[in-house]
Amino acid sequence: MTVRHQHAAHKLVRRSAAVVLAAGTVLGAAGAATAAPAAPAHHRPHHQTSYKVDSAQLARGLYQSSYSERNHVLWATTAVGRPPVTQSQLLKVDPKSLKTKAAYTPPVTDASTKAVEAVYGVAVDDAHNTVWTTNTRNDSVAVYSQRTGKHLATVPGVKHAREIVVDERHNTAWASGFGDGSIVGFDTRTFKEKKRVTVKGAGTTGLAVNKWTGTVYATDLTNSNIIAVSRFSDQPKLIPTGQGPISIALSRDGRTAYTADNKGGTLSVVDLLKGKVTRTVKTGEGALSVAADPRSGNVFVANRGPGNTTVVDPHKGAVVATLATGPNPNHVTVARGTAFVVDKAAAGDKLLDSVHRISAER
Incomplete structure (x- = not known):
């Protein structure tokens, strides 16, 4: 997320400062579609998947999104400008039309x-x-109702809170504190803090959780590690990536981790049991966000520099598609x-950012 800074290398700090701050073009008006370029038919394997990209301008200041299976809604966050930030919303987006169904403004923290x-x-x-x-x-996390958008709680104490992930099976929400290298767990029923692990000198950013074991994994941007925290231990395990x-x-x-390597411009495939990188795939400068598709097994990487999203077959260690998803995904x-990819394109007269939907066409 341009976040959404003190990295080990000062050069990386300057280049990625906006990225780490908080938690990412417009291809046309809402609903405009762009098909991914395809290889000549005689060069394509019969099983190769092609992709379609539908894009829509959404709002200013997009950062991240998360999909609700229960409500069939894409939730997205927006925040505009530097402190004091007066423009921020939690958006409820229709994943089919890519239009905003509702927008909720966070509570005011300073009346003046x-x-x-x-x-x-x-x-x-x-x-x-x-x-x-x-x-x-605000060094905090918050909880909202999906049904009404009502703000339910704010829980302080996560220094430079960047990302959050929910472990529904174990009733835990995990947040990364980039400011002090912390990984903080909250009870999703009571909203109270239940566990905190801090790795001194780390810059914790991305998060993923194993839904079977409850182990949470965080990327350490500063030291190029994955930090693994078990539900049953306060001693973190460090895995190089x-x-x-x-x-x-x-x-x-849950046996393999994929990291988007911002400095390397790569995707790393990591065997978590062996604790080592098994494949490295070049995706693009400023690789910023990664998501895995459990259906196909493919991995999507949003690359900040070239303004695209790369689809990788991690088993072959090969790029299978490179898709235009706007400036600054x-x-x-x-x-x-x-x-779903959100960008920070700031395009058009209203300087709007966009959302892009990538669908497989077989």
Whole structure:
């Protein structure tokens, strides 16, 4: 997320500062579609999947999105400008039309400046019909009702809260605190903090959780590690990965991790049991966000520099498609075999960012 900064290398800090701050073109008006370029028929394997990209301008200041299976809704966060941030919304988006169904403004935190509790990272909890956000500039996380959009709670104490992920099976929401290298767990029923693990000198950013075991994995952007935290231990395990990992996803069986390596411009495929990188795939400069598709097994990587999203077959270690998803793609999520990418294109007269829906065509 241009976030959504003190990295080990100062050069990386300058290049990625906006990315880490909080938690990412317009191809046309709402509903405009662009098909992914296809290889000549005689060069294509019979099983190769092609993709269609539908894009729509959505709002200013897009950061992340999360899909609700329960409500068939794409939730997205927006925040505009530097402190005091007065423009921020939690958007309820129709995944078919790519239009906003409802928009909810976070609570005001300072009446004199009209600053609000700006939202950046986002994750859905369908088990409790809520949506969680990270409020990066307020060092907190918040909870909203999916049904009404009502703000239910704000929980402080996550320094430079960046991302959040929900483990529905174990009633836990995990947030990454980039400011102090923390990984903080909250009870999704009571909204109270239940676990905190801090790795000194780490810059925790992306998060993924194994839904079977409850183990949470965080990328350490500063030290190029994955930090693994078990439900049963407060001692984190460090696993090396690619250069400057900023986002992480897991395979369907939870045995493999995929990291988007912001400094390396790569996707790293990591065997979590062996604790080592098994494949490295070049995706694009400033790889920023990664999501895995449990249906196909493919992995989507949003690449900030070239303004595209790469589809990777991790088993072959090969790029199977490179799709135009607007300038400055900021975040990618996958639901029901469909990927959604939000960008920070700031295009048109209203300087709107866009959402892109990537669908497989067989």
